[in-house]
Amino acid sequence: MACPENMLxxxxxxxxxxxxxxxxxxxxxxxxxxxxxxxxxxxQIPCSFDIPDRHRDQFNSAILPSGVWIKGSPYFGGxxxxxxxxxxxxxxxxxxxxxxxxxxxxCTTVFFNVTTNYTDKYYFRxxxxxxxxxxxxxxxxxxxxxxxxxxxxxxxxxxxxxxPVSLNCSAVAPCPEHxxxxxxxxxxxxxxxxxxxxxxxxxxxxxxxxxxxPSYHHHEKNITCTAVYPVGTSNxxxxxxxxxxxxFSPKDTSVSISPAHPVSVxxxxxxxxxxxxxxxVTTFTWxxxxxxxxxxxxxxxxxxxxxxxxxxxxxxxxxxxxxxxxSNEVQLAIKGQEETVNTMVSGxxxxxxxxxxxxxxxxLFVWRRNSRLHDGLERTDNSQGQNSPVGTxxxxxxxxxxxxxxxxxxxxxxxxxGDIDFSKRQTxxxxxxxxxxxxxxxxxxxxxxxxxxxxxxxxxxxxxGLYAQVNKTGEC
Ligand SMILES: *[C@@H]1O[C@H](CO)[C@@H](O)[C@H](O)[C@H]1NC(C)=O
Ligand SMILES: *[C@@H]1O[C@H](CO)[C@@H](O)[C@H](O)[C@H]1NC(C)=O
Ligand SMILES: *[C@@H]1O[C@H](CO)[C@@H](O)[C@H](O)[C@H]1NC(C)=O
Ligand SMILES: *[C@@H]1O[C@H](CO)[C@@H](O)[C@H](O)[C@H]1NC(C)=O
Ligand SMILES: *[C@@H]1O[C@H](CO)[C@@H](O)[C@H](O)[C@H]1NC(C)=O
Ligand SMILES: *[C@@H]1O[C@H](CO)[C@@H](O)[C@H](O)[C@H]1NC(C)=O
Ligand SMILES: *[C@@H]1O[C@H](CO)[C@@H](O)[C@H](O)[C@H]1NC(C)=O
Ligand SMILES: *[C@@H]1O[C@H](CO)[C@@H](O)[C@H](O)[C@H]1NC(C)=O
Ligand SMILES: *[C@@H]1O[C@H](CO)[C@@H](O)[C@H](O)[C@H]1NC(C)=O
Ligand SMILES: *[C@@H]1O[C@H](CO)[C@@H](O)[C@H](O)[C@H]1NC(C)=O
Numbered sequence: 001m002a003c004p005e006n007m008l009x010x011x012x013x014x015x016x017x018x019x020x021x022x023x024x025x026x027x028x029x030x031x032x033x034x035x036x037x038x039x040x041x042x043x044q045i046p047c048s049f050d051i052p053d054r055h056r057d058q059f060n061s062a063i064l065p066s067g068v069w070i071k072g073s074p075y076f077g078g079x080x081x082x083x084x085x086x087x088x089x090x091x092x093x094x095x096x097x098x099x100x101x102x103x104x105x106x107c108t109t110v111f112f113n114v115t116t117n118y119t120d121k122y123y124f125r126x127x128x129x130x131x132x133x134x135x136x137x138x139x140x141x142x143x144x145x146x147x148x149x150x151x152x153x154x155x156x157x158x159x160x161x162x163x164p165v166s167l168n169c170s171a172v173a174p175c176p177e178h179x180x181x182x183x184x185x186x187x188x189x190x191x192x193x194x195x196x197x198x199x200x201x202x203x204x205x206x207x208x209x210x211x212x213x214p215s216y217h218h219h220e221k222n223i224t225c226t227a228v229y230p231v232g233t234s235n236x237x238x239x240x241x242x243x244x245x246x247x248f249s250p251k252d253t254s255v256s257i258s259p260a261h262p263v264s265v266x267x268x269x270x271x272x273x274x275x276x277x278x279x280x281v282t283t284f285t286w287x288x289x290x291x292x293x294x295x296x297x298x299x300x301x302x303x304x305x306x307x308x309x310x311x312x313x314x315x316x317x318x319x320x321x322x323x324x325x326x327s328n329e330v331q332l333a334i335k336g337q338e339e340t341v342n343t344m345v346s347g348x349x350x351x352x353x354x355x356x357x358x359x360x361x362x363x364l365f366v367w368r369r370n371s372r373l374h375d376g377l378e379r380t381d382n383s384q385g386q387n388s389p390v391g392t393x394x395x396x397x398x399x400x401x402x403x404x405x406x407x408x409x410x411x412x413x414x415x416x417x418g419d420i421d422f423s424k425r426q427t428x429x430x431x432x433x434x435x436x437x438x439x440x441x442x443x444x445x446x447x448x449x450x451x452x453x454x455x456x457x458x459x460x461x462x463x464x465g466l467y468a469q470v471n472k473t474g475e476c
Contacts, residue, residue, distance in 0.1 A: 026055060026133035029107065029124040032201040034141040035174050036149050037114050041231045042175035045140055046202030047100065047107035047124060051133070058131040065128035067098045067107050074123040074136040085109070088127070094118070102126075110175075119144045148172075148238040151182065151227045159214055160322065161248040166211045169225035169240065170197070173204040178231050182208035185224040187244075188215070216248035219278055249323030250277040255316050255330045262333040263307050269332060271303045273316035275325055281318040289313040289329055307332065 028050045037043040051059050059065075069085040076082040084094045087102075095113055100106030107124055121141050125134035151171035159165050173179040173196065184192060190212035197207045208225065226239040253275040263269050273284045286303045287294040294315060297303070303314070313329040 025052065025135055025137055027051060027126060027135040029135040029138045031124070031138065031140045032203050034143065035203065036172055037142055037144045037174050038148055038229055038231050038236060039114060039116055039144055039146050041114055041178045041229065042110055042112045043114055043142060044108065044110045044174060044176055047109060049105050049107050049124065049126060055131060055133070060128055063128055064102055065126040067102060067109065068125040068127060069109065070123045070125060070134065071120050074134045114144050116144045118142055148180070148227060148229050148236050150238045150240045151225050153225050153240045153242050159244060159246050161214055161216045161246055164211055164213045166209050168207060168209050170205045170207045171227035173206050178229055180206050180227040180229045182206055183226045183228070184208070184210045186210065186212055187218050187221040188212055214244060214246045216246055216251050218244050219246040219248065220244065247278045247322055250275040250281050250318035250320060250325030252276050253316060253318045253325040253327040255314065255327045257330065257332065265307050265309055265334055267307050269305050269307050271305065271314060271330065273301055273318060273327060275318035277318065277320045279320055281320050283319045285317045287315045287317065289315060307334065
């Protein structure tokens with residue numbers, strides 16, 4: 001502040017004013033720099049003061065000092081209107097009260113019925129004859145507005161799925177009588193804890209801490225903290241919106257096939273893996289499932305295959321820093337089964353013939369076995385259909401195991417495939433297979449095994465025209 005203009009006044013009235021101009025304060029008031037206040041509400045100014053040592057002897061602690069608030073400038077000479085509150089006066093321009101205990105140098109003051117024209121800087125002064133001093137250096141900036149300022153939302157650290165997280169919402173409480181009430185809007189269940197807290201500058205805030213356990217469904221959902229100030233007849237509200245950023249392991253991992261199957265043997269097919277994750281998926285890994293074992297066959301979001309008549313099921317695994325997600329097993333259906341079968345048959349006529357013979361024998365054996373050990377499985381019916389056209393059966397059975405929603409194009413063949421299936425199992429894993437069959441519940445599992453077995457058996461390939469398979473050739 002410019003001293004010269006008030007110098008004469010200060011010199012005339014008290015030496016302390018002069019001293020202030022030379023950089024020494026006669027009074028050290030402590031108060032916040034700024035207070036945000038609502039119209040119609042009150043403002044409590046946290047305040048304390050201290051008297052420099054060199055003036056201590058002038059201060060008469062036996063007498064309660066007056067507290068004076070000056071608006072706009074510390075110098076009120078010729079401007080008595082700047083004195084808006086004087087604790088020694090019965091009537092003041094501002095309705096207010098020093099609530100602090102002045103004997104304890106607590107000058108905390110409340111002004112009521114605040115209006116927008118209260119917005120200004122305010123200086124504090126004490127009068128304790130003969131000691132009179134204003135702190136010309138320190139002022140509090142009071143800013144009055146009709147609407148409350150937004151509460152402040154803070155999150156500490158990363159918000160992770162399935163990990164409880166706490167958020168803070170804090171709203172200024174400049175008027176003790178009109179403290180805000182904080183409420184939360186969250187997409188899930190939560191618990192809250194509210195408290196009045198004192199900030200480092202002595203101002204007060206209401207703090208609400210909410211605790212909840214986010215799931216990946218909450219990613220990019222809004223959460224809101226609303227502060228309601230009970231001022232006058234209508235409440236005043238302010239809110240803070242925040243979009244949740246929940247990190248989560250890959251979800252909804254699925255495989256799309258391009259071109260859509262059924263596909264032709266010898267053509268290229270793209271398997272593309274999609275998944276949602278936060279942060280995004282860093283690696284995609286492809287596995288081929290064969291005989292219950294999965295073998296890693298590729299990495300990358302897309303996996304291009306040269307379709308062959310043999311192969312297994314495929315699974316895609318997506319991974320990010322939080323974990324991984326697996327797709328369902330996918331199985332390709334091959335198109336133009338008849339053509340394919342014919343071609344294949346002519347190419348491998350001899351082998352096929354032998355294989356068919358062998359299969360017939362095995363089927364017969366199985367059929368007999370089944371008749372004897374009849375276990376009530378649907379499979380029994382299948383085996384009875386042994387004579388249906390070769391090949392058609394397989395596709396359906398394979399498909400049925402993996403993708404029930406697919407239309408059953410080749411039901412008769414399925415039966416046939418079932419027969420093969422049995423033979424394989426019996427040849428290779430008789431004890432286990434027998435057990436499975438006895439336990440009706442295991443039927444699905446048995447089918448899957450069969451598919452894998454068949455894929456590896458060369459003679460059986462001919463039967464598969466119907467049953468699409470993929471070869472993991474990198475040439476495509
Ligand atoms: C405060 O009020 C007292 C008592 O009326 C008066 O003596 C004093 O001058 C006033 N202070 C100011 C700064 O107006
Ligand atoms: C000063 O007085 C106010 C109001 O009475 C009180 O809330 C505050 O705690 C006091 N400050 C100190 C430092 O005693
Ligand atoms: C103010 O403080 C003084 C001294 O600490 C004490 O005697 C007096 O009772 C207090 N006044 C009030 C109103 O608390
Ligand atoms: C000031 O506010 C109080 C309630 O805080 C009310 O009772 C009083 O009438 C108001 N006074 C004026 C002058 O508006
Ligand atoms: C402040 O504004 C109110 C109306 O909003 C008015 O009644 C009052 O006189 C004004 N006070 C000052 C000091 O300008
Ligand atoms: C919330 O506030 C409490 C008390 O001030 C503090 O201990 C905690 O760290 C805060 N949490 C966040 C997320 O800011
Ligand atoms: C979410 O909050 C943003 C502001 O952060 C807002 O624009 C948007 O409308 C809100 N969406 C919903 C659904 O509430
Ligand atoms: C969300 O969180 C993730 C993981 O912490 C981070 O990589 C990403 O930048 C965040 N997104 C936004 C919009 O803050
Ligand atoms: C698929 O593989 C077969 C045998 O290796 C080959 O003849 C054919 O050209 C391949 N198809 C494509 C599209 O690469
Ligand atoms: C497979 O996907 C890759 C990348 O999307 C694309 O470049 C390629 O043309 C696709 N191939 C087929 C056969 O769809």
